[in-house]
Amino acid sequence: MELKVKKAVEILSKCNFLVVLTGSGVSAESGIPTFRGKDGLWKNFRAEELATKSAFEKDPKLVWEWYDWRRQLINKARLNRAHLAIARLEKMFEQFFLITQNVDGLHSRAGNKKLAELHGNIWRLRCITCGKVSFNVDVSLKEIPPICKCSGILRPDIVWFGESLQERNLAKTYASTSECDVMLVVGTSGIVYPAASIPFIAKDRGAKIIEVNLEETPITQIADVSIFSKAGEILPKLKK
Numbered sequence: 243m244e245l246k247v248k249k250a251v252e253i254l255s256k257c258n259f260l261v262v263l264t265g266s267g268v269s270a271e272s273g274i275p276t277f278r279g280k281d282g283l284w285k286n287f288r289a290e291e292l293a294t295k296s297a298f299e300k301d302p303k304l305v306w307e308w309y310d311w312r313r314q315l316i317n318k319a320r321l322n323r324a325h326l327a328i329a330r331l332e333k334m335f336e337q338f339f340l341i342t343q344n345v346d347g348l349h350s351r352a353g354n355k356k357l358a359e360l361h362g363n364i365w366r367l368r369c370i371t372c373g374k375v376s377f378n379v380d381v382s383l384k385e386i387p388p389i390c391k392c393s394g395i396l397r398p399d400i401v402w403f404g405e406s407l408q409e410r411n412l413a414k415t416y417a418s419t420s421e422c423d424v425m426l427v428v429g430t431s432g433i434v435y436p437a438a439s440i441p442f443i444a445k446d447r448g449a450k451i452i453e454v455n456l457e458e459t460p461i462t463q464i465a466d467v468s469i470f471s472k473a474g475e476i477l478p479k480l481k482k
């Protein structure tokens with residue numbers, strides 16, 4: 243383990259442009275459920291039954307009650323050492339970009355500014371009628387579903403199952419992925435596309451890949467270093 247950390251530090255010390263890719267593992271270390279499997283059950287609904295456009299059209303109140311509950315959980319969660327280390331890495335590298343699949347906004351709370359939230363942000367709302375995007379950080383929503391000034395229904399600005407990722411985020415993601423010389427992959431299973439393909443693209447373009455995950459993933463086969471441990475324990479070491 244120590245040898246692997248040493249190798250990762252050596253790779254980072256020669257790096258000019260660092261890209262960090264994070265997934266639900268980083269949020270899980272703050273106690274946020276991953277919303278996969280039985281972990282994601284709420285009132286006997288699975289995430290796949292609620293996080294869709296058709297579920298929202300059928301019953302926006304039900305879907306919002308679920309998001310309201312999730313927002314309350316996230317609000318209580320504390321940043322963990324991985325969040326803090328990643329925020330610090332942004333300051334250490336002149337060229338830096340963070341790509342996250344997490345919607346909890348915790349990376350922003352930790353201070354990261356150069357980032358793409360691939361799957362959206364649970365604190366951001368979008369009107370289904372006029373398209374206006376706004377932030378609402380009321381931990382308990384006053385009205386469910388929330389309503390826009392234009393009287394349209396507001397939805398969470400999150401990429402639901404079956405929806406495509408936002409163009410703006412994708413452009414930044416692919417640009418940084420092809421330009422970086424090191425990609426640090428943290429707490430992501432590597433099975434949710436298109437995020438799963440990002441380390442493979444970086445590798446193809448010649449970047450070194452450092453993986454910090456609890457267990458082997460499809461990324462392990464292309465990683466230059468794979469460290470199987472909690473991100474909160476390893477990332478502070480890499481930062482040094």
Ligand SMILES: [Zn+2]
Nearest residue numbers: 369372390392
């Ligand atoms: Zn509106």
